[in-house]
Amino acid sequence: MKATVLVRPKAGILDPQGEAVESSLRKLGFPVGAVRVGRLIDVELETADPAEARAQLERMCAELLTNPLIEAAEIELESA
Amino acid sequence: MKPKVAVVVFPGSQDDCDAAWALGSVGAEPVMVWHAERELPAATGAVVLPGGFSYGDYLRCGAIARLAPAMEAVARFAAEGGPVLGICNGFQILCEAGLLPGVLRPNVQLEFVCRDVRVTVERTDTLFTSRCEAGQELVIPVKHADGCWFAPPELLAELEANGQVLLRYAEEVNGSLDRVAGVQNSDGNVMGLMPHPEHAVDSLLGSADGALVLASLVDAARERLLAAA
Numbered sequence: 341m342k343a344t345v346l347v348r349p350k351a352g353i354l355d356p357q358g359e360a361v362e363s364s365l366r367k368l369g370f371p372v373g374a375v376r377v378g379r380l381i382d383v384e385l386e387t388a389d390p391a392e393a394r395a396q397l398e399r400m401c402a403e404l405l406t407n408p409l410i411e412a413a414e415i416e417l418e419s420a
Numbered sequence: 421m422k423p424k425v426a427v428v429v430f431p432g433s434q435d436d437c438d439a440a441w442a443l444g445s446v447g448a449e450p451v452m453v454w455h456a457e458r459e460l461p462a463a464t465g466a467v468v469l470p471g472g473f474s475y476g477d478y479l480r481c482g483a484i485a486r487l488a489p490a491m492e493a494v495a496r497f498a499a500e501g502g503p504v505l506g507i508c509n510g511f512q513i514l515c516e517a518g519l520l521p522g523v524l525r526p527n528v529q530l531e532f533v534c535r536d537v538r539v540t541v542e543r544t545d546t547l548f549t550s551r552c553e554a555g556q557e558l559v560i561p562v563k564h565a566d567g568c569w570f571a572p573p574e575l576l577a578e579l580e581a582n583g584q585v586l587l588r589y590a591e592e593v594n595g596s597l598d599r600v601a602g603v604q605n606s607d608g609n610v611m612g613l614m615p616h617p618e619h620a621v622d623s624l625l626g627s628a629d630g631a632l633v634l635a636s637l638v639d640a641a642r643e644r645l646l647a648a649a
């Protein structure tokens with residue numbers, strides 16, 4: 341089963357990278373509001389069980405994929 | 421007696437040789453420890469995690485290095501009260517390993533900073549600043565892209581109340597919260613700092629102030645070994 345983990349800076353956490361992208365987009369003439377920059381991680385899992393997959397991914401986020409002090413993760417499972 | 425100080429070398433470590441040389445210059449016997457080692461050398465009195473870009477700073481600075489076998493040995497050493505100093509990338513690794521509070525984020529100005537900075541010594545009754553004077557201003561170089569230290573407000577308040585901030589920038593450097601340049605753990609035996617004391621151990625290099633930090637650590641290593649003997 342395939343999954344995607346979306347890692348975003350937590351709400352309220354300063355995101356200088358997002359701010360730099362935001363101001364660059366404005367310079368290009370795009371009328372944008374706030375921009376936040378995160379990270380996308382595609383993971384192939386051996387299990388086919390969605391509940392098991394989600395549980396594994398949550399552990400991965402806690403142990404490696406995110407730093408919970410500053411980042412929040414959203415898990416998306418690819419439907420078969 | 422020259423206390424043994426282990427310098428852990430990760431793939432991508434860069435300042436390991438400078439750290440070893442600088443430790444030797446302040447009276448230590450530096451021993452290089454490859455990251456794949458599972459044990460620290462016998463009679464290790466202190467550990468230094470050097471600067472650099474371990475594992476290419478992939479994912480987050482220090483996030484991969486903290487999984488190295490040698491880090492388990494470092495965590496055991498720290499749990500036994502052994503002095504551990506993390507410099508720059510070493511600081512990032514210790515934060516990711518949960519041995520130090522907070523996290524190092526990209527500099528607020530999104531630029532690599534490489535220059536001498538002034539830091540103020542907040543406390544001198546520690547294993548890492550005992551050779552300094554209270555309120556002393558040290559000139560030590562920084563060179564980092566991810567030195568913006570962050571902790572949530574409640575954690576920051578706890579650290580400040582406990583006096584765990586040992587070094588503070590005397591000028592704006594990277595957006596670090598409360599201008600934190602160096603913190604220690606609650607037990608007072610693990611410290612991390614972004615400035616590089618190993619690059620400031622001789623006035624020919626512009627400053628010898630870093631030697632005060634390293635010599636403090638070597639004193640602590642010596643005392644630990646003598647107490648165990």
